[in-house]
Amino acid sequence: MLTVEDITGFFLENASKSSQSPIENSQNIPIIESWVGVEKDGRAVIQGKLFGHPQHPLGVKMMTSTIQRYFGGAGHVYVKTRNSLYELGQPLHELALPVEMPDFQSMAKMTIWH
Incomplete structure (x- = not known):
C-alpha cells in the first residue's frame, strides 16, 4: 500500500525545481498546486x-x-x-496553511515541507 511518505519522498527526489506555470501546461494533464499528501481512511490522497x-x-x-x-x-x-x-506542481508551504482545517474531512496525517 502506498503511503504519503512514499509519494512526498519521490516528489522531493524527482521534481524539477524550475516548474512551469499551471496555466502553461502543454501536456493537457491537470496539475495540482499547493498540495499536501493526506491519509484518509488509511489510504494516501492528495489535496490541493x-x-x-x-x-x-482554475484553482478550484x-x-x-x-x-x-x-x-x-x-x-x-x-x-x-x-x-x-494528475501532475504534482509545487507543494503547500507551511506559511500558507489555514488556521483551521476544513470540516469536510478529518486530517489523520499530513506531510508539510519547509
Whole structure:
C-alpha cells in the first residue's frame, strides 16, 4: 500500500525545481498546486488546487481519490488514481496553511515541507 511518505519522498527526489506555470501546461494533464499528501481512511490522497482540468475552474480546491501509483519523468511527478492522472506542481508551504482545517474531512496525517 502506498503511503504519503512514499509519494512526498519521490516528489522531493524527482521534481524539477524550475516548474512551469499551471496555466502553461502543454501536456493537457491537470496539475495540482499547493498540495499536501493526506491519509484518509488509511489510504494516501492528495489535496490541493486544480489547474488545467477541462471540467473545473482554475484553482478550484479538490481532493483526489486514493492514489494507486506515482511516477516521474523529465523533472515532472505524476500521481494516478483509479480514473484520473494528475501532475504534482509545487507543494503547500507551511506559511500558507489555514488556521483551521476544513470540516469536510478529518486530517489523520499530513506531510508539510519547509
